[in-house]
Amino acid sequence: MITAVRKPLEEIMGFAAPYSRVLLLGCNECVTVCYAGGRKEVGILASALSMAFLKEGKKLDIVEQTLERQCDPEYVEEIAQTIDQYDAVFSMACGCGVQTVAGRYKDKPVFPMVNTMFMGASERQGVWAERCAGCGDCVLGRTGGVCPVARCSKRIFNGPCGGSTKGKCEIDPGVDCAWQLIWDRLKALGRTDLYSEIIPAKDWRSAKDGGPRRIVREDLLS
Amino acid sequence: MRAFEPIIVAFACEYCAYTAADMAGSLGMSYPPNVKIIRVPCTGKVDTLHLMRALQKGADGVLVAGCYLGDCHYKNGNLRAQQRVGYVSRLLDEIGIGGERVMMTFMSAGQGNVFAQVANEFTEKIRNLGPNPVKLGAGKAAA
């Protein structure tokens, strides 16, 4: 999932200053699962914001709504009839959702309520960790299902580096060395032969280095 | 000027604090009438959102009263409630209306005296803290 965390209230208050009526718009997908911008977080932020304003003797009208998915035009269309009632949209979706709303409603200011963090997985209740950096050319098949791009601090492809100590990364003893994990997993799988193969220098054009990316599926085009 | 009488909302677990409050009543122990009790099946059912809405709607203080840690009927509902109370407390500080307006407390079903004492002390604390600034601000915003 795409993970996010709420922005500090002070920053959000700054966005809100010029407006008197805003739509606080949640998203039912990733940001719901990571407790950053689902229906419940919309309610909590609405309460917090309204209290923060009232404390200053000001009033901010906040209307709460949560869409099925903010990164899909068909769901973003749902607010077309009502959007004129608001001075601005405060989106609790990830950056993809914020931009979809902003792209559709060009004359309406849209502000992000969360900082979008990374593509990750839940490690346990309340803890999420980065797992994939969307490099566009997945090597998990060679690395025992452990990603060297997202989980090795140096993103090296033929690790570990000299900083790997007792299974931990040199940046922090609380961080697992991805290459230790890779080695352990390959050994358990009986596939250390994959480790012996040198992985050639990666072509980063499939990643962010090639500019903004898009996927086009001819079979699905309308 | 009339002394400020705070409105306190108490979420009370029916396995302990709710029964304790009942007992306090039947034993004739007094606790302030300002404490509005909401009975819940477990404090684990009390969500961050419930605590926030109570304050947004004008409560001056919110109490969450559950069983002693380790005694939860549903294993760890009280622990979860305690974590949420901590979260809300930090959020209230961020808003600037005082993290101490929300408190978690623990007791057993037989401790009517503890309920009465906690209710009295918390009400007193909130009385000293003054009204929820949100209410004063709402007056100004409407003016």
Ligand code: SF4
């Ligand atoms: S906008 Fe899309 S990508 Fe972002 S949280 Fe919602 S579903 Fe996930």
Ligand code: SF4
């Ligand atoms: S190798 Fe690339 S695509 Fe595969 S998990 Fe890592 S970052 Fe994601």
